[in-house]
Amino acid sequence: MNKFEVACREWLKGCSCSSKDNQEECKECTKAFHNALRNVVEREVAPTDVRSLFNSYKKYIKLLEDEIVEIKHIAHEHGWKTTRFEAGKILRKEIKQLEKRIS
DSSP states (O other): OOHHHHHHHHHHHOOTTSOTTOGGGOHHHHHHHHHHHHHHHHHHSOHHHHHHHHHHHHHHHHHHHHHHHHHHHHHHHTTOOOSOHHHHHHHHHHHHHHHHHHO
16 A cells, blocks of 8 residues: 555544544544645655656647647638637646746
8 A cells, every 4th residue: 555545544534523424524634634645745756757747748738739720720610619718828827837836
């Protein structure tokens, strides 16, 4: 059993402050669970792994963008209009902020 599984099992045991299936009711237990997970992630994931994952996601997103550019003219001719433009702007802004933090 890895450290992540241990943290999850401990949290799922619950405590006397919450009902059996509602561990999230106890703020102290939930906070301890989040801290345990944060510790696992900080110890188990190297910063270079995070950068590599981020760069791989950026490459994949670029691939998807290129594909959309190829088909957008055909889609537009058939009446397609995006409903996700504003959400995309917000997410791109978040990505740029995260990229600055991990660089």
